[in-house]
Amino acid sequence: MKVFVLLLLLMLNKAVSQGERGEFGFNGYLYDSYGSANLDSNGLLKLTNYTEHETGQVFYNFPVRFKNSPNGTVSSFSTTFVFAIVSEIPTFSGHGIAFVISPTKGLPYSFPSQYLGLFNSTNNGDPSNHVVAVEFDTIQSIEFNDMDDNHVGIDNNSLISEKAASAGYYKEDGTFKNISLISRKPIQAWVEYDSSSKQLNITLHPLHVAKPKTPLL
Numbered sequence: 001m002k003v004f005v006l007l008l009l010l011m012l013n014k015a016v017s018q019g020e021r022g023e024f025g026f027n028g029y030l031y032d033s034y035g036s037a038n039l040d041s042n043g044l045l046k047l048t049n050y051t052e053h054e055t056g057q058v059f060y061n062f063p064v065r066f067k068n069s070p071n072g073t074v075s076s077f078s079t080t081f082v083f084a085i086v087s088e089i090p091t092f093s094g095h096g097i098a099f100v101i102s103p104t105k106g107l108p109y110s111f112p113s114q115y116l117g118l119f120n121s122t123n124n125g126d127p128s129n130h131v132v133a134v135e136f137d138t139i140q141s142i143e144f145n146d147m148d149d150n151h152v153g154i155d156n157n158s159l160i161s162e163k164a165a166s167a168g169y170y171k172e173d174g175t176f177k178n179i180s181l182i183s184r185k186p187i188q189a190w191v192e193y194d195s196s197s198k199q200l201n202i203t204l205h206p207l208h209v210a211k212p213k214t215p216l217l
Ligand SMILES: *[C@@H]1O[C@H](CO)[C@@H](O)[C@H](O)[C@H]1NC(C)=O
Pocket: 035, 036, 037, 049, 050, 051, 054
């Protein structure tokens, strides 16, 4: 598979829970990188280079407490980031990127390519992973029931997504606009969780478009 370069332009994260308000923006030293990931002093995170079958990971340096109440309820949280996928060959790229919430800093046993640096051939689908991810997947992997080669999915311990949709956004009038993940253009993504409704919303839009009111997922 051909390789891609990924630039994460901005990261802004927020975890809100009872009596605690955590907020962190992009700041190189707050992150640890693994594999081919590279923290640029200009505020760019470059996750991979043009070497094939590489995986790059960047993790926030300090654990975020998601269960902070006596009854163990998961806190509401939201995060947004901007990314661009710039492949060596403009029309073809492998395999995508993912936003991940993991109990460990780094996922050292994960595989590259269709595993997206999230899981490997033995732990994919294992409930003990405790990994939730949002994948931005640019290759259709039949083994993981991928719907197409340009989709967004919510992954719960598995690369077989719980929910998935072709990449795009809903305009005010309800019409759907496609987004090409490998367009090389910056794309803003939002991951928002509401603990009372236990709903996770994923929204994406081109940088020049205001945040859509209706989430994609
Ligand atoms: C890409 O990153 C890998 C891992 O750090 C490194 O071994 C390789 O030399 C790099 N390739 C290029 C073209 O910079």
